[in-house]
Structure formats: structure tokens, C-alpha cells
Amino acid sequence: MKRLQLCVLAAFSVLLVSCGEQSSDTTTTQAKQQNYQWKLVTSWPKNFPGLGKGPETFAKHVERMSNGRLKIKVFGAGQMVPGFEVFDTVSSGAAEMGHAGSYYWKGKAPASQIFTAIPFGMNATEMNAWLHYGGGLELWREVYEPFNLIPFAGGNSGIQMAGWFKKEVNSVADLKGLKMRIPGLGGEVLKKLGGIPVALTGGELFTSLQSGAIDATEWVGPYNDLAFGFYKAAKYYYYSGWHEPSANLEFIVNKQAYEALPDDLQAIIEVATRAVNQDMWDEYTAANNAAMQALVETHGVDMRPLPKEVMLALKNASAEVMQEQSAADPLFKKVYGSYLDFQTKVMKYHHISEFEYYKNRANSNQ
Numbered sequence: 509m510k511r512l513q514l515c516v517l518a519a520f521s522v523l524l525v526s527c528g529e530q531s532s533d534t535t536t537t538q539a540k541q542q543n544y545q546w547k548l549v550t551s552w553p554k555n556f557p558g559l560g561k562g563p564e565t566f567a568k569h570v571e572r573m574s575n576g577r578l579k580i581k582v583f584g585a586g587q588m589v590p591g592f593e594v595f596d597t598v599s600s601g602a603a604e605m606g607h608a609g610s611y612y613w614k615g616k617a618p619a620s621q622i623f624t625a626i627p628f629g630m631n632a633t634e635m636n637a638w639l640h641y642g643g644g645l646e647l648w649r650e651v652y653e654p655f656n657l658i659p660f661a662g663g664n665s666g667i668q669m670a671g672w673f674k675k676e677v678n679s680v681a682d683l684k685g686l687k688m689r690i691p692g693l694g695g696e697v698l699k700k701l702g703g704i705p706v707a708l709t710g711g712e713l714f715t716s717l718q719s720g721a722i723d724a725t726e727w728v729g730p731y732n733d734l735a736f737g738f739y740k741a742a743k744y745y746y747y748s749g750w751h752e753p754s755a756n757l758e759f760i761v762n763k764q765a766y767e768a769l770p771d772d773l774q775a776i777i778e779v780a781t782r783a784v785n786q787d788m789w790d791e792y793t794a795a796n797n798a799a800m801q802a803l804v805e806t807h808g809v810d811m812r813p814l815p816k817e818v819m820l821a822l823k824n825a826s827a828e829v830m831q832e833q834s835a836a837d838p839l840f841k842k843v844y845g846s847y848l849d850f851q852t853k854v855m856k857y858h859h860i861s862e863f864e865y866y867k868n869r870a871n872s873n874q
């Protein structure tokens with residue numbers, strides 16, 4: 509009788525009480541009645557437009573869909589841990605989830621960079637297609653497996669801007685000695701052309717640019733860059749974002765925490781990440797144009813394309829970087845092989861569909 513009472517108690521408690529010989533059905537029932545409270549750490553300032561809004565939206569979706577059984581508290585960069593410690597914090601289980609950019613972790617796994625962006629690589633539509641229908645996500649999980657992490661796509665900014673420069677860029681020589689915040693593979697490309705890539709999280713950028721600690725910075729695009737006020741610290745705003753033709757973000761989940769969830773809560777996490785992945789991109793698409801207008805018309809920003817000569821040099825240097833990274837790391841080579849194969853194929857159709865359409869639409873407006 510006492511054992512029965514204990515079992516009944518356990519079924520209504522958040523504590524998992526061992527009742528001796530449990531059937532898997534009983535375990536599932538208990539798990540379904542258990543409430544979970546998770547922490548989600550991010551690399552972004554709390555509630556930052558786009559990037560920071562994504563994890564907040566995700567937490568709201570999950571709480572609503574689970575009827576409050578899974579509550580997730582979102583921490584901005586520096587609130588629980590600094591932005592660059594998200595990976596380790598979730599890997600250790602100190603937080604169950606994180607939201608960041610995978611290219612921040614290139615020191616841990618060089619192949620992680622591929623899941624954010626590749627210079628002159630795929631756009632957001634193509635990246636999502638590779639991840640979800642081209643084997644990309646499976647490879648991402650393979651790369652993160654040794655770190656006890658399960659990754660999910662976590663939003664996309666679309667094509668970014670090349671960045672904010674205190675001085676004009678008129679030739680490749682202007683990149684020599686340029687101290688620029690530019691993470692991931694884009695930073696490696698800049699280094700090839702004599703620049704000095706600097707790693708800084710978003711919250712550190714404005715002060716660094718204003719003080720002259722860095723000469724230039726890329727961040728995202730008009731929507732996010734207006735929010736940081738970069739126009740007060742640098743005059744020139746160059747396009748296009750050759751280094752991040754899409755920036756795919758990540759949700760990372762601690763493996764044990766995920767596996768301890770019942771199947772329906774796991775499904776809620778999976779579906780909510782997919783929803784946020786699309787939602788963030790929609791938000792950027794909707795907000796970038798108005799922000800660009802405000803930058804140019806209200807704040808007098810000088811917006812211009814990078815010279816063709818510079819863009820060509822960046823493209824050639826990118827090809828060299830990809831070859832070197834592939835030669836240095838077998839896993840990078842494997843993942844990049846899959847990425848490049850997908851890009852080569854998808855480009856064929858996109859050149860006669862998307863590319864032709866953009867050209868035709870532009871012509872019809874002239």
C-alpha cells in the first residue's frame with residue numbers, strides 16, 4: 509500500500525521516484541506530467557532585434573505549446589555567462605540550451621564555421637534547403653556530437669552588409685593593416701589580404717569602433733546596425749555581405765537534457781526551432797529596408813558597393829581559404845564537400861530562376 513502511495517505521489521510530483529519495476533509506459537506517463545524549467549543562454553544583448561528576439565519567441569512558443577510543462581528562461585549575453593561562453597555552458601549542462609552563431613566555435617571545431625556562413629556561399633533559402641533536405645543538419649550533429657550538443661537551425665539574417673568603415677575602401681591595398689571585427693571564415697579571408705580580423709561580440713562593437721580600437725566592423729544589416737548606432741562611429745557603409753551571404757544561427761541543446769524529455773516535448777522543441785528559423789528571416793526581410801532608409805535619409809550614411817577589384821580579390825582569397833581549411837581538417841573537408849556539392853547543384857536552377865527574375869524585375873522598374 510505504501511509503495512502504491514509513493515508511486516501515485518511520484519506521478520504528480522516533479523521528482524522522479526523509483527518505484528522498483530517500472531514499465532516504460534509508467535515512466536512515459538511520469539515524464540509527461542513532469543514540469544521542466546530550462547535556462548537558455550545567448551550571445552546577444554537581451555531582447556536585441558532579430559537575433560535576441562528569436563530565442564524569446566522560441567521560449568514563448570514552447571511554453572504555450574507544452575501548456576507550461578517546459579518553461580525556458582532566456583539570458584542575454586553577460587547576464588549568466590559572456591556571449592562567447594554559450595557553447596561551453598550548454599555543453600557542460602550548466603544551461604540546457606543556447607542561441608548563438610556556430611562560427612564563434614571555430615577554435616573547438618573548424619567545421620562549425622560552415623553552418624553559419626561561407627564567403628560567396630549559399631543564401632538563406634539555399635542554406636535552409638541544404639540543412640533540412642541536403643544532409644547538412646545531420647553533418648552538423650556529427651560535428652557537435654563530441655561536445656554533448658544537439659544543434660538546430662535558429663534563424664537567418666539573409667544577406668548581410670560588408671560593414672562599417674571609418675575610411676574609404678578604394679583598393680585592395682586599403683585592406684592592409686585594417687583592424688576589422690569579422691568572425692569566421694570571412695576573417696580568414698581578410699587576413700589573406702593583409703587585414704587583421706578581430707573577434708568581438710555584438711555588445712562590444714560600438715565602443716571599439718568609436719574609440720578607434722578597430723577601424724571597421726561588420727555586424728548584420730541595416731535593421732541591426734541601426735539599433736547599435738554604428739553610423740555615429742563610422743561614415744562608410746559598404747555592401748554586399750560577401751562574407752555572410754546568409755548567416756544561419758543556432759539553437760544548441762544539451763544532449764542529456766534533451767534525451768530526458770518525453771517525446772512530445774522534444775517534438776515541440778524541434779517544431780518551435782523551425783518556426784523561429786523562418787520567423788527571424790521574415791523579420792529581417794520586413795525591417796531592413798526601412799532601417800536602410802533611416803540610415804541614409806535621417807543619418808546621412810554614405811552607403812556604397814565595395815569596388816569590383818576588391819570584391820574579386822576577396823573571392824579569390826575565399827577560394828584559397830576554403831582549400832586550406834579543407835586540407836587542415838578532415839571533418840571540415842567532409843562537411844564542405846557536402847555544402848559545395850549542394851551549392852553547385854542548387855545554383856544551376858537559381859541562376860535561371862532567382863537571378864534572372866531579379867534582373868528582369870529591376871529592368872521593368874527602370
Ligand code: CA
Pocket residue numbers: 668726727728752755
Ligand atoms: Ca555578421
